[in-house]
Each structure stands twice: as C-alpha cells, then as structure tokens.
Amino acid sequence: MVKVVIVMPSYNEAESVPRMVSAMADILPNIKNHQVELLYVDDTSPDGTADIVRQFQKKYPWLHLLVNSKKEGLGAAYAAGMPYAMEELKADWLMEMDADFQHPPADIPRLIEQIDRGYDYIVASRYVPGGSIPNNWSIDRKFLSVVGNLVARITLMMPHIHDVTGGFKLSRVKGFMDEFDFSTLLSKRFAYKIHLFFYMVQKGAKVKEVPFAFGNREEGESKIIKNEMQETLRVIFLLQWHNPKIRRFLKFAVVGGTGLTLQTLFFEITSVFTHILTPSIATVIGGEIAIISNFTLNNLWTFKDYQVTGAKIIGKFFQFNLTSLLALAIQFVVLRIGEFFARGNGLIIQFFYFGAIAIVLVANYYIYNKFIWKTSLK
Ligand SMILES: Nc1nc2c(ncn2[C@@H]2O[C@H](COP(=O)(O)OP(=O)(O)OP(=O)(O)O)[C@@H](O)[C@H]2O)c(=O)[nH]1
Ligand SMILES: [Mg+2]
Structure with a gap:
C-alpha cells in the first residue's frame, strides 16, 4: 500500500471543481x-476556485488544498505543491494532473496500476500508439x-x-522527487515539465509510457502562454549547459565556430569575391x-x-597542428x-566546403579528447 497524492494546480477552474x-x-x-x-x-484564483474546494473538503477527507498568495505559473504551482504533498501529506508517489479534464480522471487507475510493476516514472503519453x-x-x-x-526528445538525448x-x-x-531541489526548478511556467523529465531520466528512473487521449478543455479558459516554445528552448539550453559532457561539446562547437568564421571570411574574401587565391589554397591558409x-x-x-601549460604547450600545439x-x-x-x-559554380563549391567541415568536426572532437587533452571522453 503506497500513498499517491494527485497534485492538481488550478487557476480559475471553479466551474470544473464540482465535476472533478x-x-x-x-x-x-x-x-x-x-x-x-x-x-x-x-x-x-479570482473566481473563487479555492472556496469551492473548501466546501467539498467537509465531505471528503482525501481532498486537500494549498493556496498560494500569488500566481506565478504552472511550474511555480508544482514547486509549491509537490514539496507540500511529500512533507505534509507524506506522499510516496506524486501525480501531476490538470484540473480541466484534459487529463481524464478515468485514466488514473491505469497509471496507478503500473506502480506495482517496478517503474519509477509513469507517464501518460500522447505520442505512443493509442495516444x-x-x-x-x-x-x-x-x-x-x-x-x-520532438526537439526536446532529441536535444535532451x-x-x-x-x-x-x-x-x-x-x-x-x-530516491527521486525527495532528492529534487525545487528551488533550482528552471521554469516557473509550463517548461518545468522538461526539467523534471530530464532529472528523472538522469537519476536513472525506469520510465513507462501509458497511452492516453489528451482531451479537450471543457470549461474555463486556457492559461497556456503563447510563446512557450522560447521558454522550452531556454530550459533545454540550461539543462544541457549544466551537463558537463554536453557543455564541453558545446564549447568545442563554439570554438570551432569562431575558427570556421575566421577561415570562411578568409575563404570568401580571397577566393569567392576577389579571386586572389584558388579555393583550395584559400581554404588551407584560412585553416592555418x-x-x-x-x-x-x-x-x-x-x-x-585538462589545460596544457608551460613547455608542454609546444608539443601539444605540434600535435594539434598535425590533427589540423x-x-x-x-x-x-x-x-x-x-x-x-x-x-x-560558387554554390556547389560551398556545399563541398561545408561537407568537408562536418567530417572534420567529428574527427577532431574525437582526437582532442582521446589524444590531445586526454579526457578519455569523460
Ligand atoms: N495554480 C496554478 N495553476 C495553473 C497556472 N497555469 C495553469 N494552471 C493550471 O494548469 C493546468 C493546465 O493549464 P491549461 O491552461 O489547461 O493548459 P493546457 O492544458 O496546455 O491548455 P488548454 O488545452 O487550452 O487547456 C490547468 O489545471 C490550469 O488551471 C498557474 O499559474 N497557477
Ligand atoms: Mg488544459
């Protein structure tokens, strides 16, 4: 027997409370x-959602209410509600769920029955067959x-x-939510979900996706903020920026980008625009x-x-040159x-130019890690 607390943020959802x-x-x-x-x-909520919940609390001992003094967003509501559910209500499992019936209450038992099957993160999924x-x-x-x-799946690997x-x-x-520091939650808005997902997967959670049909909002108004995409990308970037493996690769990409810019400027100026040099020679000098x-x-x-210092720099720079x-x-x-x-044809030559750079990028990152700075790809 475990205790599951459904954490249900609400803002102006008074109409749906009785039915929920x-x-x-x-x-x-x-x-x-x-x-x-x-x-x-x-x-x-100005529509008095909380008062209606309070009315029902008299009848149902399993109904709880946490009221925040101000509206800061969905992520902020969970950042308040989840610790409350764990500390005050002694939850063993937390359920995230919307108040507007888009997450059908009838699906709750199907999610809960997975608890006994050894999973840590049971996700109602819109994008698996049946969802x-x-x-x-x-x-x-x-x-x-x-x-x-799709972007989140790929960029968060x-x-x-x-x-x-x-x-x-x-x-x-x-071992999961009780070890999450909610003060570090990267978004107070809808993108909080991506942070929690990333955290659970990094913690090694066994994930189960259960298909479900995301319903239509039946009452009340949508609170989704139009530009959620930008917020999502911001959270993805911050998550990866804190991931040392990815961070190193991003830095390598940024450095490569500055090198590529220098090389390309040289190439374009001396061979495409002025024809001072042939494309192959311009590439080589720009590369140097x-x-x-x-x-x-x-x-x-x-x-x-893994910085190289002192006299060692000479040898390493030589190796680096060999790689280059x-x-x-x-x-x-x-x-x-x-x-x-x-x-x-300038366009075709540029296609070959960037194709060659893509091949070289992968090879270089490998060699730098393996032979020059010897990180053994950590
Ligand atoms: N406490 C609290 N709840 C919020 C806030 N923003 C959204 N919610 C609740 O979070 C849930 C999801 O918000 P919705 O507006 O339904 O977002 P959505 O489902 O993506 O959009 P729709 O399809 O238009 O409903 C609902 O239960 C809202 O009442 C907020 O700032 N504070
Ligand atoms: Mg909704």
Whole structure:
C-alpha cells in the first residue's frame, strides 16, 4: 500500500471543481491496493476556485488544498505543491494532473496500476500508439506540440521517450522527487515539465509510457502562454549547459565556430569575391589562421580542466597542428574533388566546403579528447 497524492494546480477552474471532485469520489475509493488523495494547488484564483474546494473538503477527507498568495505559473504551482504533498501529506508517489479534464480522471487507475510493476516514472503519453492529441486543435498548436516535443526528445538525448512535454504522470518520491531541489526548478511556467523529465531520466528512473487521449478543455479558459516554445528552448539550453559532457561539446562547437568564421571570411574574401587565391589554397591558409585560434581557445576554455601549460604547450600545439593538417588534408582533397565537379559554380563549391567541415568536426572532437587533452571522453 503506497500513498499517491494527485497534485492538481488550478487557476480559475471553479466551474470544473464540482465535476472533478465527484469524478474522483467515484474513482479513488475503487483503487483498492493504494491510498489516493487529491491536492488542489490554487493561486488565489479570482473566481473563487479555492472556496469551492473548501466546501467539498467537509465531505471528503482525501481532498486537500494549498493556496498560494500569488500566481506565478504552472511550474511555480508544482514547486509549491509537490514539496507540500511529500512533507505534509507524506506522499510516496506524486501525480501531476490538470484540473480541466484534459487529463481524464478515468485514466488514473491505469497509471496507478503500473506502480506495482517496478517503474519509477509513469507517464501518460500522447505520442505512443493509442495516444492522441485533440482533433480540433489548430494546425499551429498541433505543429508546436509535435515539433516542440520532438526537439526536446532529441536535444535532451531521450529519443527513446515519446512524450516529454505532457503533464499527466506519476513519479516515485523515494530516491527521486525527495532528492529534487525545487528551488533550482528552471521554469516557473509550463517548461518545468522538461526539467523534471530530464532529472528523472538522469537519476536513472525506469520510465513507462501509458497511452492516453489528451482531451479537450471543457470549461474555463486556457492559461497556456503563447510563446512557450522560447521558454522550452531556454530550459533545454540550461539543462544541457549544466551537463558537463554536453557543455564541453558545446564549447568545442563554439570554438570551432569562431575558427570556421575566421577561415570562411578568409575563404570568401580571397577566393569567392576577389579571386586572389584558388579555393583550395584559400581554404588551407584560412585553416592555418583558425588552427591557432582554436588551439588557444580550446586550451583556455573547452579543455580548461585538462589545460596544457608551460613547455608542454609546444608539443601539444605540434600535435594539434598535425590533427589540423590531417583535417586540412581531408578538406583539400574534398575541395579538389569539389573544384572538379563545380567547374566554377560558387554554390556547389560551398556545399563541398561545408561537407568537408562536418567530417572534420567529428574527427577532431574525437582526437582532442582521446589524444590531445586526454579526457578519455569523460
Ligand atoms: N495554480 C496554478 N495553476 C495553473 C497556472 N497555469 C495553469 N494552471 C493550471 O494548469 C493546468 C493546465 O493549464 P491549461 O491552461 O489547461 O493548459 P493546457 O492544458 O496546455 O491548455 P488548454 O488545452 O487550452 O487547456 C490547468 O489545471 C490550469 O488551471 C498557474 O499559474 N497557477
Ligand atoms: Mg488544459
């Protein structure tokens, strides 16, 4: 027997409270092997949502209410509600759920029954077979939801999970939510979900996706803020920026970008615009300029924790040059082939130019980690 607390943020959801509470009164007592309670987290809604909840509290001992003095967003409501559910209500599991019936209460038992199967994170999923988003959503909202979710899956390196932006799920408290510092939650808005998902997966949570049909809002008004995409991208960036592995790669990419900019400027000026040099020679000389910049920036910044100092710099710089020469050789060969195919066509030559750089990027990152700064890819 574990205790599940459904944390349900509400803002101006007065209309749906009576129906929600009565749906819960039908469903919760029928979940025999676990104790399930409901906690409304209301931000002093002007429509009096909290007062209506209070009325029902007299009748239902499993109904709880936490009132925040001001509205700061969905993430902020969870950051208040979840610790309350764990500390005051002694929850073993936390359920996230919307108040507007888009997360059907009838699906609660299907999620809860997975608790006994050894999972840590049980997620109602719109993007697995059997799951869906509302048909009548505008094409923009569908696109944003599908693409936003896809971008989050890929950039957070969780391609195996199909729905990372949904808000209907169950999370294990012990070893997971009880170790999360809510003061570090990266978004007070809808993007809080991405942070929690990322945290759970990093903690090694066993994830189960249960298909469900995201319903239509039946009463009240949408609180979703239009520009949620930007907030989502901000959270993804911050999450990855705090991930040392990714951070190093991002730094490498930034340094490579400055080198590439220097090299490209040189290439464009001397071969595309003025024809002072042939494309292959311009690439090589521009590359030499980039090498010095890249070595210096990588040593001082990207690989700071493995920084090479003193006399060793000379040897390492020599090695770095060898790596870069290998890179240049690859670029030279590719560009020679390009010259053959392009016959003076600037667009085709640029395609070969950037193609060669992509090959070289992957090879370089590997060699820097393995042989130059010897991080063994940690
Ligand atoms: N306490 C609190 N609850 C919020 C806040 N913003 C949203 N909510 C609640 O969070 C849930 C989800 O918000 P919705 O506006 O339904 O967002 P959505 O489901 O993405 O959008 P719709 O499809 O238009 O309903 C609802 O239960 C809201 O009442 C907030 O700032 N504070
Ligand atoms: Mg909704």
